[in-house]
Amino acid sequence: MAPVAYFVRRFLFFLGTLWAAVTLNFLIPRLQPGDPAEAIVSRLAGQSESIDPAQVQAIRVMLGTPDGNLFDQYVQYLGAVLHGDFGISYTYFPYSVTHMIGQALPWTVILVGVTQIISFVVGTLLGTWAAYRRNSRVDSVITLGSTFLGTLPFFWLALLLVYVFAITLRWFPERGGYGGGSSPGWNWLFISDAFQHSVLPAVALLITGPIGWIIGMRNNMVQSLGEDHTRLAVARGLPRRRVAITYGARIAILPNVTGFAIALGGILGGTVLVETVFNYPGMGRLLLESVSSRDYPLMQAIFLFTTIGVLVANFLADLLYGFLDPRVRKVESV
Amino acid sequence: MSTPAPAVPAPGADTEGVQAAATAVARGTRLPGWFVILWRNRKCRIGILMLAAFVLVAVFAPLIAPYDPRDDAFPTSLGPTADHWLGTTAQGEDVFSQLVVGARTSLVVGLAAGVLSTLIGLVVGLTAGFVGGWVDEVLSFLINLGLVVPALPLMVTLAAYAPVRGLWLIIIVISVTGWAYGARIKRSQIITLRTRDYITAARFAGDRTARIIAREIVPNMTSLIVVGFMGAALGAIGGEAGLAFLGLGDPLTVSWGTMLNQASLGGAMLTGQWAWLIAPGLALSLLITSFTLINFGIDALSNPHLRED
C-alpha cells in the first residue's frame, strides 16, 4: 500500500470518528428522562426542602426550550459546533460554555501534561534499565515494585497522601488549585500558591504514572534484545551498552512513543479521579459536575473536546508511527 | 490512569508455541501442561495462591464474617478493637465484615465484566479478522470508535444517567467501555493466524468456518484470550472501585469501592480511622496484583524470551 494511501486512510478515519462522536454527543443527553430545570432546583433545594414549582418554571424559561424536532435540533447543533458556539452553561448561567472550559483547561493541561511527560521519561528510562539488567536484583525491584504500585487504586493512594501530608503533617494544602488569598493572574503570590497546591496531586500522578511505560518499555526491549540481529551484533563484538541502546532501545521505544502521543490525548479523560479527590479546578471536575447537574451544553462540549483531543493525538501518533517505522506503511494497518 | 495496560504478548510472541511447550512439559506429570509452566514461574505461583485465597474468602464470606455487614447496631466510628478488628463505620457497621463480604462483589464484578468484555471483544475481533472485507472495515471502525471515546467520562455519564442503579449496571457499563482494546488485539492476531498453512489446509479439506475457528484458531489464541480476560477483569475491579468512589455505584451492595466512598464521606480521615481507610484499598490492590502476577506467567508461557529460566 502506498504511503500516501496510508495517511489518507488515517485522515478519513479521523473525520469519520469525529462525526460519530459529535452525533453521539448530541444524542445521549436527549435520550434520557429528566428536566434540567428540575435538576437545578432540586440541587438548590437539597433534601430537606420541597421544590418550588414557580422556581422550576422560571428556570425553564431562562434555559429556553429547544424548537423543532430532533433532526432540526441536530442540524442546528452541528452548525453551532462548526462556528465554535457551544452555548451557555446551565449551571453557570449566563456564562458561556467556552468561558468555563477556558478556565478549567489550563489547570488540567498543566498538571496532567507535565506529570505525563515526566512519567514517560522516567518510565522509559527505568524500563530500559530494567531490561538492560534483566533478571538481576535491579530488574526485580523495578518490575515488582512498579507492578505493585500500579495496582493501587489511584484515588485511594491520593486519599492516603492527603491524610498523611496534608491533614496530619500539614505540609501541603488539602485541596483546591489555589487558596483564597491570591487571585488568578501572573503574579508570584498566585503562582507559588498554585504550585503548592499542585504538589500532592502531582505526586499521586507521578507514583502511578510511569508504571505502564516501565513495563511496556522493558518488555519491548527484552523482545528486541532477544532478536537475532541483536545477538549478531553482540557476536560481532559491539559493546553491550551500544547494542542495548542502538538495537534495543531505539526499536523498543517505537510503540511507547505512539503510546505516549495517545496518552497525551487521553489527558482530558483521565483526570476525573485526581480532580475529585483534590478538588482541583480542571476539566475532570467540570465534567463530573456537568453530568450530575445535567448541564447539557457544558457536558457535550467537554465530551467533544476530550474526544477531539484523543482523536487528534491518535491521528498524530499514527502519522508519527508511519514516519518512524517504514514497515507500517507497507503492511495493512492493524 | 490507575491501571496499567493489560500485559499483552509483545508483537511476535509465539502464541502457537504455547500448545507445543505445554505438551512438552506435561510429559511425565498428570497435571495439564499449561498449569505446570505457570506454576514454575515464581511470580505466577504467588499470584495463583493470592487469587485462590481471595476466592476462598469470597466463597466462604458468610462463615468468615463475624457480623452482618449491614448491621448498624454497633457504636459508630470506632477504631480497631477486640470485637471489631478494623473498627466500625460512621453508621455503626463492622468494617471487617464489610471487607470480607466486599470480596464477593469485587470478584463477581471483575469476573462478570471481564468475561463479558472479553466475549464481546472476541466475537467482534474474530469476525472482523476472519471474515475481512467490508465487514472488517465496519467493525474496525467500531473498534476504533470504542478505543477513542474516553473511558472514564463515558462510564461516569452512563452510570449517572441510568434510571436504576445496580450491580448489573456497573458490569454492563464497564464492559461497554472496555471491550475495544481486547477486540483490536484479537483481530490483529487472527489476521496473522488466518494466513497459516494449517488453516488453509483445513479450508481445502472442506471444514466449515465455525469448525475451523473452534478447532484450529481459538486453541492457538488461548494465552491471548486468557491474558485479555485477566486484563479486563482487573480493569473491571478497578473500574467498579472508581465508580463506587465517585458515588455512582450501587448503594445497596457492599463492595470495597463503596467502602472507600463511605470512608471518605463518613469522615474517616477526620476521626483518624486509618483502618477503615486502608483496608479496602489494600485489598483491592492485592487482588489486582494477583491478576497481574498471573499475567506475568501467561506472558512467559507465550513468549519464551520472558521466561525466567
Next chain:
Amino acid sequence: MKRPRLARIAAVAVAVALAASGCTGTEQESGPGTEGRIAYLDYGDFGGGSNPQANYNPYLDASRLGATEYVFEQLITYDNYGCQAKPWLATEWNWTDPRTLVWKLRSGVKWNDGKPFSADDVTFTFDMLKQHKALDTKGIWRYLSAVEATDPQTVTMRFTQPGAAAFTLFSEIKIVPKHVWSTVPDPVTFPNAEKPVGTGPFTVKAFNPQQLTLARNPDYWQADKVMVDELRFHKADGGGQIDQLKLSRGEYDTNAMFVPDIKKAYVDRDPEHNRYWYPSGGSISVYMNLTKAPFNDTAFRKALLPAFNRQEIVDKAQLGYVKPASQTGLVVPGQADWLPKDIPNQGVIAYDQAKADADLTAAGYPRNGDGKRVGKDGKPIQFSFRVPGSWTDWVQAQRIIVANLTALGFTVRAETPTPEAYENDRAIGNYDMLLGVHGGSCNMFRNFQEPLASDQSAPIGKKAVSNFVRWNDPRTDQLIDTLRTATDEAAQKAAVADLTKVMMEQVPMIPLWYGAKWFQYRTTKAVGWPNEENPYAAPSDNLLIITNLKPAGAGAK
C-alpha cells in the same frame, strides 16, 4: 549515570516545593476591627458551583453567589422560625381591600452608590419581573395584576384574586436599582459582576473562585446594627471531609453543613464556643401512588400509620438530629399554634407494629398461610419502594422502612435510581411508593396547596406540578381555596385546622421525619446567633442574623 541524576532532580523538586510552601501566606490578614467591631467572620460556601463566576444577579437562582443575600434587600423580612413578618425596606403595609396592598416605604434609604431609594425602584423591579418570566422565580405575577408608585414613598399593588396567600413571597423578592438595571439590554443574561449596587448592609470587596469577601456598607440605613467589618466566604469542596475538618478546627465562624458526628467532630473540640442548632424544615413523607390498589383505599393507608418506626429512622438514618414528623403536615412544635387542640400527641404517631397488623387485617388485608399479606384480590401484596441512590441518609431510611413493611407481610422491592430519574418518575406518577418533601414554610397556603390541591396534579403519565400522590378531593380543594383568600388569621387557622383533619383521617401521605436545617456557629468572635433558647430567626434569615450579631465579650447574648 541514571540513578544519581534522578536523585538530584528529585531532591531539587522537593526543595523547591518546600521553599515555595514556606513563603506564601494565602490568607489575607487584617487588623483588629475599627470602633469595637468584629474585624471579619469566616463563612462557608457561597454558591455558584465548583468553579464560581462573578454573578450578583439576585434572580438567577441557579448560579448567583451568596453575596446577593447581603447586598440586596426586600420589602419585608420574615423570621422563618416563628413566621413573623418584619418591616424592612417597607415600614408599613395595609390591605385596603382583599385585592389591594399598600406599602409605605422607609425613608432615608440609599443605594450603595449614593443615589436615593424610592418607590420607582420598587415598581421598576416588579415590572421587570413581569416582563422577563425567567426572573420571576417566586412566581409573584401569578397573583399580581399591577404595581404602581402612588408617591415616592408609597407603592400600591393590585392582585387578580384576594392576595393574602402570596404575602410571604415579598420577603423573598429583592429590589434592584432602576438607574442601573434600566440600562441593561437583557436582565436575564446580566451577571451584575461589577460593583453590584444594592441597599444592603454589605458591598462586594473582592472575589475569586475560592473566596468571596464582603465589606461593611457604612451608609447602610441601619449601619449601627452591623457590627462586622468583613464577611469572608470560602468555597467548599462539595461537603467532603476537608470541609468538616476545617469546621472542627475552628476555621469557620458559621456554616451550614452536614457533619456525621457533630458532637465528636465539632462540639467536643471547644465545648464552650462550638455550638449547633438544627431546626426542623419540611416533612419527609411516604408518598403512595393513590391511583393504584391497595393505596387507593383510605382504610389501608390509615392502618399503615403506626407501621413505620419513625424514631429509629431519626436515630439511625438522621443520627438523632431531627424529630419524628407529625401526621398533620405541620412542623411541630414550631407551628403548634396552628394545631387543633384535639389531636393527640401533636399528631406524631408512635410505632406499633401489632396495631398496624391488626388494623390491616380489620381493613380487609389479612395474612395468608405463608404469612404474606394479601390484597382484596387475594394475591400477596407486592410493590417497589424507591429513594435516590446518592442520598445516603434516605437510603438508610429506606432500609428501615422496607424492614418495617416486610415484617407486616408485604413484599417490598428496594430500588435506588438516580435523583433525576427518581424525580421524573415521581412527577409522572410512575411509582408505587417513594419519599417526598412538603411543607415547612411559613406560607400555610403553599404548605398544603402544593402537595394536595387537585390543580397541582396531573393524570398518570403527565407531569404533576407538585401534587405527586394525585390527591383529588373537592373538600380539600375548597379548604385550600378558603386558605388562599382568607385575610384574617382566625379564618386561616380554621382552614388549616380542617386540613390537618384531612391529613389525619384520610392520610394522603404519611410524614415520617422533618428535614433539618444544618447550622453551626462559634461564639469566640461573635455572639447573638439564633438558637433553641433564642430562636429569633431561622438559620437562613441572613439579614436578621447579621444585624443581631455583637462582638463576643460585649455582654449581650
